[in-house]
Amino acid sequence: MRVLVVEDEERLAQNVAAILRNNILCAVDIAPDGEEGLFLAGGNPYDLLVLDLMLPKLNGLEVLTRLRGEGRSTPVLVLTACDEKEVVIKLLNAGADDYLTKPFDLGEFVARCKALLRRGKGEHSPVIQTGPLDVNTVTRNVQVNSRQIVLTAMEYRVLEYLAMRRGALVSKEELLEHLYDYNWEKFGNVIEVYISGLRRKIESVAGEKLIQTVRGLGYTLRRESEAVASTDGIQGVSQ
Amino acid sequence: MKTFSLENRLTFAVVASQLLLAVGLVVIATAFSRHYGRRAFDVSLEGRAESIAALVYYPDDGSPGLLFNAAKVLPGDHRGHGDLFSVVSDHGDFERHTAGLDPKIFASIPPDSRFWNFHWSGQSYRAIVLRDVAILDTEEGIPQPPPKLTVVYAASTGGLDHAMRDLAAIIGVVSLAVLIPTMVLAIWSIRKALMPLRDLALAAGAISVEHWKFEPPAAARGTEELQPLIGALSTVLAGLEAAFTRQREFVGDAAHELKTSLAILKSTLQMLISKPQEPVDYARGLTAMSQDCERLESLLNRMLQTARAEQRIAVGHQRQLEPVDLASSCESAIAKLAQCASDKEIRIDFSTSEEAMIRAEIADLELIWLNLLENSIQYSPHGSVVELTCRADSGLITVTVADHGCGIEPAHLTRIFERFYRADSSRARVTGGFGLGLAITKSLVTFYGGQIRADSVPRQGTRVSVSFPLDRDLSSLEGQQ
Numbered sequence: 001m002r003v004l005v006v007e008d009e010e011r012l013a014q015n016v017a018a019i020l021r022n023n024i025l026c027a028v029d030i031a032p033d034g035e036e037g038l039f040l041a042g043g044n045p046y047d048l049l050v051l052d053l054m055l056p057k058l059n060g061l062e063v064l065t066r067l068r069g070e071g072r073s074t075p076v077l078v079l080t081a082c083d084e085k086e087v088v089i090k091l092l093n094a095g096a097d098d099y100l101t102k103p104f105d106l107g108e109f110v111a112r113c114k115a116l117l118r119r120g121k122g123e124h125s126p127v128i129q130t131g132p133l134d135v136n137t138v139t140r141n142v143q144v145n146s147r148q149i150v151l152t153a154m155e156y157r158v159l160e161y162l163a164m165r166r167g168a169l170v171s172k173e174e175l176l177e178h179l180y181d182y183n184w185e186k187f188g189n190v191i192e193v194y195i196s197g198l199r200r201k202i203e204s205v206a207g208e209k210l211i212q213t214v215r216g217l218g219y220t221l222r223r224e225s226e227a228v229a230s231t232d233g234i235q236g237v238s239q
Numbered sequence: 240m241k242t243f244s245l246e247n248r249l250t251f252a253v254v255a256s257q258l259l260l261a262v263g264l265v266v267i268a269t270a271f272s273r274h275y276g277r278r279a280f281d282v283s284l285e286g287r288a289e290s291i292a293a294l295v296y297y298p299d300d301g302s303p304g305l306l307f308n309a310a311k312v313l314p315g316d317h318r319g320h321g322d323l324f325s326v327v328s329d330h331g332d333f334e335r336h337t338a339g340l341d342p343k344i345f346a347s348i349p350p351d352s353r354f355w356n357f358h359w360s361g362q363s364y365r366a367i368v369l370r371d372v373a374i375l376d377t378e379e380g381i382p383q384p385p386p387k388l389t390v391v392y393a394a395s396t397g398g399l400d401h402a403m404r405d406l407a408a409i410i411g412v413v414s415l416a417v418l419i420p421t422m423v424l425a426i427w428s429i430r431k432a433l434m435p436l437r438d439l440a441l442a443a444g445a446i447s448v449e450h451w452k453f454e455p456p457a458a459a460r461g462t463e464e465l466q467p468l469i470g471a472l473s474t475v476l477a478g479l480e481a482a483f484t485r486q487r488e489f490v491g492d493a494a495h496e497l498k499t500s501l502a503i504l505k506s507t508l509q510m511l512i513s514k515p516q517e518p519v520d521y522a523r524g525l526t527a528m529s530q531d532c533e534r535l536e537s538l539l540n541r542m543l544q545t546a547r548a549e550q551r552i553a554v555g556h557q558r559q560l561e562p563v564d565l566a567s568s569c570e571s572a573i574a575k576l577a578q579c580a581s582d583k584e585i586r587i588d589f590s591t592s593e594e595a596m597i598r599a600e601i602a603d604l605e606l607i608w609l610n611l612l613e614n615s616i617q618y619s620p621h622g623s624v625v626e627l628t629c630r631a632d633s634g635l636i637t638v639t640v641a642d643h644g645c646g647i648e649p650a651h652l653t654r655i656f657e658r659f660y661r662a663d664s665s666r667a668r669v670t671g672g673f674g675l676g677l678a679i680t681k682s683l684v685t686f687y688g689g690q691i692r693a694d695s696v697p698r699q700g701t702r703v704s705v706s707f708p709l710d711r712d713l714s715s716l717e718g719q720q
Contacts, residue, residue, distance in 0.1 A: 009499050011531065015506040022510070054495050081498035082491065103502035106509035 001026035001117055001161065002178045004044070006037030006063065007052040007079070016050060016079075016109075023110045024117070025140070025157050027181040034058025041067055045177050046074050048117050053080040053091075061094055068095035075116040079104065114138060121164035128163040131223040132206045135163040144205040151201065154179075158194045159202075162211065162221040171218035195219060246433050253425040261414035269407040276399050281354065284367040287313060288392035291324050292369065295333070295388060296376035305333040305374070305386065320362050320395035329371075330386040345391045357393070363400070366393035435459040443472060451480040492659040493542055496673060500535040504528060541675040544606070545658060548682035560598040562710070565636060566591045566629055568601055572608035573627065576616065584622045587612065591629040595636045597707050603683050610676040611640040611703050618644035618701070637706040646697035655693060656681040680705075 003026050007013035010032065017028040029044070031037035034055040041049055041063070049067075053060035064076060078091050078099040091099055097119070098112050114137060118126065126138040134143045140156055142149045151159065157179050162170055172191050176184040199211055212220045294308045305328055315322035325336035325345055336342045348355045348368055355366045372388040439459040446453055453476050455469045511524040573587050580587055597604075608627070615625045619642045626641045647655060654660050658678040684691045684705050695701040 009503065011503045011527070012499055012506065015503060015510065019506060019510060023513075054492075079502075081495035102498040103505040106506060106513060 001047045001157065002029070002044070002181065003027070003048045003050060003113070004029045004031060004037065004040055004046045005050045006031045006034065006041075006055065006060070007050070008032055008055050009052075012052075019106060019109065020050075020113065023106075024113055025153050025160075026117075027179055027184075029181045032056075034060065034063045038063050038066055040182075041072065041074065042070060044182070045174070047120055047178060048113060049074050049076045050113070051076055051078050051096075053078060053082065053087075061090065064091070064094045064096055073120075075120040077112060077116055118164070123164055128166065130163060130166050130210060130221055131208070133163075133202060133210055133221075135160060137164075142202075144202055147205055149201050149205065151198070154190075155194050155197050155201070158191070159198055159221075162219060166221040169214055169218050169220050174218070245436070246429060249429045249433070250426050253429065254422055257418055257421060257425070261411070261418055264414055265407055265410045268410045269403060272406055273403050276403060280365065280394070280396070280399055281367065284354075284365065284392055284394060285369070287322065287394070288324070288367050288369050288390045289372070291326055291392055292372040292388050292390045293375050295326060295328075295335075295374050297374070297378040297381055299378065301378060301380045303332070303382065307333075307335040309335070315394060320397060322395075323359070323364065323366075323391075323393040325391045327389045328386040329389065330382070333386070333388075348391070356396075359393075363396045364393040365396050366391055435462045435465060439465055439469070446476065448483065451476060451483075489545075489658055496538055496542075496659065497535075500531065500538055504531045504535065507531060538673055541673050541679070544679050545675050545682065548679050548686065552682060552686050560600065562596040562598050563601045563604065565595045565597055565604065565638065565707075568604035569608050569627055569629060569638065571601075572605045572612060575605075575609060576612050579613070580616055580625070583616060583619070585616055585619055585625055586623075587625045587627060589627045589629075593631055595629065595631050595709070597636065597687070598710060599687050603687070607680050607683050607705060608638070608640070610680045611705075614676060614703075615640055615642035615644065615701070618642060620644065631709060634709050635706045636709050637704055639702060639704045641700060641702040643700040646699055646701055647693070647695040648697055649695075652693055652695055656691070 001024060003020050003024075005013050005016050005020070005028055007016060007030070013030045013032070017030055020026055020028050026047070029040055029046075031040050035057040037049075037051065037055070038058060040046075051060045051063060055063070058066075060078060060080075064078070067074070067076070075097045076095065078096045079102055080087065080091070080099055081102045083101040088099060097116055100109060100112060114126070118124065118137060123137075126136060128135045128137065132145045134141075136142070137160060140160075142151055142156065142159065158175060161175060161178055175191050176187055180187055195211060195213075199209075203209055203211070209224050210221060212222060212224070214220060290313060294311055296306050296308065298304065298306055307326070312324070313322075321337065323337045323340050325334070325340065325342045327334045327342075334342070344357065344359060345366070345368075348366070353368055355368065357364050357366065369388075369390040369392075372390055374385060374388060435456065435458040438456040442454060442456055442459070453473060455465075455473075459465050459469060507524055507528050511521060516524070569589060569591070573589055576587070612625065612627065619625055623643045626639070628639045628641075630637050630639075651660075656677050657674075659674040660678075681691050684707075687707060689705055689707040691703065691705050693701060693703045
């Protein structure tokens with residue numbers, strides 16, 4: 001998962017980024033003002049936007065309105081110092097998915113971010129099931145046939161993303177874009193390493209192939225018995 | 240306080256004055272006609288008295304004495320109350336009077352009065368007395384000197400009084416009849432004339448903190464007397480709305496800054512306690528929190544300074560201030576910033592043309608120069624020069640702070656004195672500014688009756704000038720010293 005934080009207060013932006021990295025295991029980009037926020041959000045496939053309301057150059061509401069005007073459906077969590085009803089109504093009507101007033105509680109912030117990330121991928125349950133594989137996105141517990149699988153942080157992030165897009169074809173670029181911040185192009189071949197690690201840990205316990213490789217295109221998380229749907233999966237990406 | 244209705248008062252005043260007018264009219268008209276009625280009555284009395292005298296004649300046969308032609312006495316005007324007369328010769332040999340009249344009642348007539356009012360058999364009478372009336376008739380052998388007559392003629396005044404009463408009644412009734420429609424007309428026109436005032440009051444009553452829009456009704460705008468009120472209301476409201484909006488913005492901005500600072504502190508703290516950390520991470524977190532606290536503290540100080548400066552403008556001068564030396568306040572501000580300037584290898588050049596005194600708190604003056612110099616140092620490149628000059632000219636004392644920094648874009652230049660305004664956010668954040676320094680400076684300068692202006696050429700530098708009016712008393716005092 002990759003999140004954009006648009007916040008002009010540098011210390012707060014750093015803290016929010018640290019919270020997101022540590023608690024949600026996602027890549028974080030920071031934009032210090034509205035203009036840059038809009039530019040970054042328009043050019044990168046973020047899974048979540050954490051948006052401050054009072055921003056220099058372009059205020060948060062304007063960023064939100066323009067983003068939605070461009071047809072971007074990225075979930076947006078607005079951080080605001082103001083909890084007046086009119087402001088909240090205006091925010092939600094402008095296309096915000098949720099809001100949180102400063103100073104916020106770390107636990108609540110993390111929970112709301114996770115909920116928005118899930119919903120953004122069409123998931124409602126925090127536990128994503130694929131055959132014998134259960135991925136709990138809240139506790140970051142991964143079980144196969146009710147047996148605990150120990151994953152590295154990066155392996156978990158790859159698996160979580162595949163699980164949230166399960167059944168769909170996910171290209172290597174998409175994975176890179178969603179797992180790393182704006183430097184993602186530097187990370188080249190690491191994805192193959194994580195995928196092989198995941199396969200080794202999961203498929204040995206599951207006794208079946210769960211991460212399918214579509215040569216030259218990418219990966220899909222699904223049971224082999226659902227292979228018939230693979231072409232649908234490919235179409236799903238282009239949709 | 241008891242309220243009253245303008246409309247009722249006006250209506251009452253108009254009705255009362257109309258009533259008074261009607262009563263006055265009745266009284267004057269009655270008195271006037273009574274006067275002329277009396278005169279006509281007296282003239283007719285005189286005529287009748289003379290006609291009585293004309294009825295006295297000498298006998299044709301030359302016998303002594305006088306005769307009276309009673310058959311030719313004119314009948315009285317008033318039925319039932321016949322006129323009374325008495326005619327007496329001064330020779331004492333002739334006396335005639337109305338039948339049944341006791342002539343003694345005329346004996347009490349004062350000897351020199353011509354008219355006399357009296358009551359007889361329940362009636363008011365007015366009598367005329369003609370004395371020494373010559374007998375018109377002439378005959379041979381009339382006694383010499385010829386006898387003279389005294390004629391008293393009286394007529395009832397009941398008819399006259401009755402006519403006067405009727406007249407008063409007619410005038411009264413007519414006045415009342417006219418009064419009713421004029422009253423209705425007056426009330427209607429008062430209502431109509433007061434309608435714009437009523438509408439204006441309603442429009443003004445609709446103004447609230449949520450709804451500042453004041454739209455004077457067309458009728459009120461077209462009323463000459465209401466123009467000053469509408470003008471004053473509009474001006475006051477516009478000022479109030481602006482002040483209110485500014486205040487709300489300030490509170491909003493202040494809340495944003497405070498909550499953001501608090502959010503930093505809280506998130507750092509929660510990150511530290513969310514899971515066990517290495518000692519070095521705790522140390523790093525605590526250091527960060529300590530910095531956050533300092534930041535919060537300086538924000539609070541800045542906000543309090545702003546509020547205090549603005550409060551003082553609102554309250555005005557409260558006591559006589561001692562004159563202080565402007566140049567020395569500049570010097571102490573420079574001294575306080577020496578470390579900060581030398582960190583960036585910036586030199587502050589101070590030049591002053593003459594000693595200048597102004598009445599102010601020295602701490603306020605210092606704060607003004609501190610804020611301006613701090614800004615200049617922040618935006619100046621390493622190793623550059625910031626100039627502070629103090630000059631007195633044409634009744635003004637002007638202090639200028641000029642730097643060779645990055646300058647300010649014209650779009651920002653007009654807004655830099657607004658609270659929480661940061662022309663360049665990323666820079667200001669790094670240098671720890673809140674966008675309050677220049678706002679405080681402006682408030683303080685305004686408080687001391689001065690003016691502040693900023694000129695800037697992007698990429699060349701900024702020049703901020705503060706001018707105070709030179710106090711004449713102080714400059715003459717200086718001259719004596």
